[in-house]
Amino acid sequence: MSTSTLRTPAAPSLRRGVLTLAWLLPLGVFFVALPWIQEATGVTWLVSTLTRFAIYALAAAALNLVMGYGGLVSFGHGAFFGVGGYVVAILAHHLAEGDALLGAASGSALAVWPLAVLTSGLLGLAIGWLSLRTSGVQFIMITLAFGQLVFILLVSLEYYGGDDGLLVPQRSSLPWVSRPSLVHVYYASVGLLALWLLFTARLVRSRFGAVLRGLRQSERRIASLGYPARPYRLVAFAISAAGMGLAGALWAEYARFVSPDMAAWTKSGEFMAMVILGGVGTLAGPVVGASIYLALEQGFTVLTERWMLLFGPALVLVVLLGRRGVVGMVESGMAAWRARRG
């Protein structure tokens, strides 16, 4: 720090840019090359697991927008994940039955996915509009209640399988790919995760993001500047719900199956755990959290089916060690190292 401040002001930002590229580039190459890596190594679960990772990371990042940056602990975000998935599954179901719903069900992902995003976003607008009259613990409870409402609604959809869920007869077609394989879903998920992270990075630094962060830190101050809290929080909630819907849509394409469990409170809890584990209110947090979550799931299930029994204490440990999760710990560790180096 002391030496870099002596240089021209452009130097540190340039160095940071080069550093970012230095780890982002190999990461990008790895993700692009993954299907070939799988083929070469014969590890059959690679693409499948990393698709799951990308979808979970996307969902966690979407949740982090309200939970981390907005300071609003929503316990009902699984609902938006479920609804996004059901939009894809229901449209695919009708397409296979030959009675294309809404006409939009041309079966193209370019129509189906935006529809899933829009549906979840609008539902988020409605649930957010009602929930944001409350705050604190009440907000947690009311979002939980709305989440369960959506869950029960999906269970009661007898026509679409009710409790048992619904199979996705065929994946939505992608441009130039009429029958996408898992690898295509993988690329789409990783690509959309990258786009979402870029979008979030811009969003939280924009004027809107400044208001959102400000509301979390001092609601009174922001109010005294002339900002009503609710419209800003509501827009953030809806954007977050839309992102959740996108993740749900991708999940339906990946698993080719949806069930009400996608919208259950346990799912909301899983996403919350990922955000907390990785680091609340940090850009990388949800991604790190999702990867650790999946690694533990993958690793611990080998030992025991009740892997949550091991995951629980791990989560408690991380929360006790630092408020900003793994990312926070790494950051403060790096700061300490830099300080010691002088």
Add this chain to the structure above:
Amino acid sequence: MSVLVVENLRKSFGALRATDDVTMTVEPGEIHALIGPNGAGKTTLVSLIAGEHVPDAGHIRLLGRDVTRHSGPKRARGGLGRSYQITQLMAEETAEANVAMAEQASQGHSFRFWRDAATDGSLCEPARAALDRVGLSGRASTKVTDLSHGERRQLELAIILARRAQLLLLDEPMAGLGHEESIRMTTLLRGLKGDHSILLVEHDMDAVFALADRVTVLVRGRVIASGPPGTIRRDPEVRSAYLGDSLDEATPAEVPA
């Protein structure tokens, strides 16, 4: 036209009459000080004017408009700026970002989702100018958590200046400041006189009598006296209720809070 008119304002919390039939004005460019012992209802009155509480009866007019039923944020958009007795700042942000937030609010709504606010010159430049005005230009990129108490007080002032409010409600801007810092703050506030209309709630009597054009004394929610500082200082009712005998020595700094 008065910047602020408060008419027959009443507010009770249960049996407690926190604000009891208060009538007062703030005229353009003046500093109107509001003094009174602890529990006199000064902060309640400020909260009523700022729209954080709803009055039981009476009217509040801001720049000629009846704002009695307006929300706090709406009054802020109508030209009212407020500083807090206990500083209300965005603790994780830099001083500059805190002020930029106010500048951003002055420029209208913030439903802008893409451009980086931290490097937006139309926000940073006015923010730095406001920091400069309160003597914090050297601390622009310091986080609030690393600022001293006095610097946070200055920052509060920079924020409401950047908000370009016509009426400033300053709730004890000297609270917790050392002697030197108080003098600096007094000089600062004197510099704002004329450009801004200020309602100043303050316990520091040195500051009040150095700054105020008019003084209103509140005791148990009621106005017991109002007038120029000289008159208030000599008012026997005020002396017995609040100022005490320490004023005889013309060193009113030691007035019990």
